[in-house]
Each structure stands twice: as structure tokens, then as C-alpha cells.
Amino acid sequence: MNHLQTADQELINLYIAGDDSCLESLVKRYKKKVFTYIYLNVKDRHLAEDIFQDTFIKVIKTLRSGCYKDEGKFLPWVMRIAHNLIIDYFRKSKRIPVVENNDDYDIFNTIKIYDDCIEDKIITAQIHTDVKKLLDLLPDDQREVIFMRHFADMSFKEIADQTNVSINTALGRMRYALINLRKLVKEKDIILTL
Amino acid sequence: MKKTFTFNDLILLAYNETDEKSTEQLLDALIENEELLEMYLSVTDMQSKLDEITEEPSESICNNIINYSKALDVFILNPDVNIAFVVNN
Incomplete structure (x- = not known):
């Protein structure tokens, strides 16, 4: 069944009623967003896949147990689960993510590039790599707010709650993150348009 | 103003x-x-x-999730069935 136009809540209701294809549709719909967020945080594909899997297992268990209370925010809820699992992992392993600027770690390795021109492909790949590296140059609190707002789709209110700061502080961090990213782009002389 | x-x-x-x-x-x-x-x-x-920064999990991980869900259905209908879930294969 094609669920492309079906709202999250409808898919959830159908899934709870026993239609497994609805879960498949939800996974398909959000896998890139959820996985990118996890991957950007843990910087390891296998670990990211483990956390991604655990995230959806929690989702399944909660939905099946009837404990899910929908407030029209399925994705932010899934992202919160993923975020908490990432935090759990770092707590258990007692380590903070280390940025490795080597060939083994490149989140853009599997980016799909649809341009026909090979030169455009090379330039696009270079831009992705450069922007990723620039993200790693940001102070932790600024990078965190970018990850949470841009990749995890959390509102500034949710970010403020999660990080125990005011909304203004969260917004201020985002402002500095964006300003710093642009400054870094200029410094590194990266052309961000094709 | x-x-x-x-x-x-x-x-x-x-x-x-x-x-x-x-x-x-x-x-x-x-x-x-x-x-x-x-x-x-x-x-x-x-x-x-x-x-443009985007990544995708492997197909096998997505299949694991779907299969887990299906297995859970079987388990709910037959609570005596023993289900072992293989992680990240």
C-alpha cells in the first residue's frame, strides 16, 4: 500500500491496529533524518546503525504497548529517543566523541549526487566535505544546537529544555553557530554555490 | 511605529x-x-x-526493524514462542 500521502498519526493508528506496512512507511519516511542526526553525533557507522535500530525498537515497543501519546509530533519524539540513546552511549562508554579527520570518517561518502556533470559532482562532494569539517570546528554548544535544531527538528523551546538553558541562549548559540559557519566559509575560501 | x-x-x-x-x-x-x-x-x-548533509542506514538495519515488529506480532499472538532478535546483522 502506498502511504506517501498518509499522515503520521494515521500510520501510527493503523500500525497499532496491526498493519506492519505502516511501520515500514514511517521508517522509510524518517530514516535519513534520524540516521543523519545519530551519525553526526557518534561519527561511526556501525555504532550509528546500532543506535538507529535501538531507537526504532523503542518506538515499536512504545507503540505496541499503547503508551504512545500523540501530540502531532512523531518525528521530534523519535529524535528524542535517539538523542537519549546517544547520551546513554556516551555515558556508558565514558567518552566524548572524537573528531577524526581521516579518510575513514566521512559522513558524505554515500551522499547521492544527481547532477549529470562530473565536475559538478566533484565540487558538490567537496562542498559537503568542507561544510562537515566546518561543523567540527564550531564550539560544542554551537554545534549541538545546530544538530538539535537542524538535524533533529527540535524546536528552540525543546532544545532549551533539553540543554537546561533559556530559549534566548539556545537562539544565541544558533546565531553564533550560523555566523561562525559563514565566517569559516569565508576564511577557508569555500564557494558554497555551484 | x-x-x-x-x-x-x-x-x-x-x-x-x-x-x-x-x-x-x-x-x-x-x-x-x-x-x-x-x-x-x-x-x-x-x-x-x-x-545537503544526509546519510542513510543500510537496508539490512531497516529490515531488522521491520522483522522485529513482525516477530513481535507473532509473540503477542503466541506468547510461548521464543524469539531471539539478532542485532545489527
Whole structure:
């Protein structure tokens, strides 16, 4: 069944009623967003896949147990689960993510590039790599707010709650993150348009 | 009196976190104020670059999740069945 136009809540209701294809549709719909967020945080594909899997297992268990209370925010809820699992992992392993600027770690390795021109492909790949590296140059609190707002789709209110700061502080961090990213782009002389 | 907008307002607009009234006021201001428009475009430009950062989990991981869900159905219907879930294969 094609669920492309079906709202999250409808898919959830159908899934709870026993239609497994609805879960498949939800996974398909959000896998890139959820996985990118996890991957950007843990910087390891296998670990990211483990956390991604655990995230959806929690989702399944909660939905099946009837404990899910929908407030029209399925994705932010899934992202919160993923975020908490990432935090759990770092707590258990007692380590903070280390940025490795080597060939083994490149989140853009599997980016799909649809341009026909090979030169455009090379330039696009270079831009992705450069922007990723620039993200790693940001102070932790600024990078965190970018990850949470841009990749995890959390509102500034949710970010403020999660990080125990005011909304203004969260917004201020985002402002500095964006300003710093642009400054870094200029410094590194990266052309961000094709 | 005209309202003054800040960079934070532009971020909220770019991330669809402004209410209807503020959105309308901000859009009006963007038309009238070139400097504000430049600032807004700098936010959306960076947004579009960040949007291009995307990764995908492997097909097998997605299948694991779907299979887990199906196995759970079997388990619910037959609680005596022993289900072992293989992680990350």
C-alpha cells in the first residue's frame, strides 16, 4: 500500500491496529533524518546503525504497548529517543566523541549526487566535505544546537529544555553557530554555490 | 511605529517557529529592508547547505526493524514462542 500521502498519526493508528506496512512507511519516511542526526553525533557507522535500530525498537515497543501519546509530533519524539540513546552511549562508554579527520570518517561518502556533470559532482562532494569539517570546528554548544535544531527538528523551546538553558541562549548559540559557519566559509575560501 | 527585528527573529522565521502575525510582519520587513533580507538569505543559504548533509542506514538495519515488529506480532499472538532478535546483522 502506498502511504506517501498518509499522515503520521494515521500510520501510527493503523500500525497499532496491526498493519506492519505502516511501520515500514514511517521508517522509510524518517530514516535519513534520524540516521543523519545519530551519525553526526557518534561519527561511526556501525555504532550509528546500532543506535538507529535501538531507537526504532523503542518506538515499536512504545507503540505496541499503547503508551504512545500523540501530540502531532512523531518525528521530534523519535529524535528524542535517539538523542537519549546517544547520551546513554556516551555515558556508558565514558567518552566524548572524537573528531577524526581521516579518510575513514566521512559522513558524505554515500551522499547521492544527481547532477549529470562530473565536475559538478566533484565540487558538490567537496562542498559537503568542507561544510562537515566546518561543523567540527564550531564550539560544542554551537554545534549541538545546530544538530538539535537542524538535524533533529527540535524546536528552540525543546532544545532549551533539553540543554537546561533559556530559549534566548539556545537562539544565541544558533546565531553564533550560523555566523561562525559563514565566517569559516569565508576564511577557508569555500564557494558554497555551484 | 515599525517593529525592529533581530537576527534571532530571522532564525525563527527560517525554521518556521514564528506565529502567523510575526511571520507576516517579518515578510513585510524583508521586502522593505535590504539589509534584513541579506541577513535572512545568509541564514537560508546555510540551511540549504546543511540540508545537503544526509546519510542513510543500510537496508539490512531497516529490515531488522521491520522483522522485529513482525516477530513481535507473532509473540503477542503466541506468547510461548521464543524469539531471539539478532542485532545489527
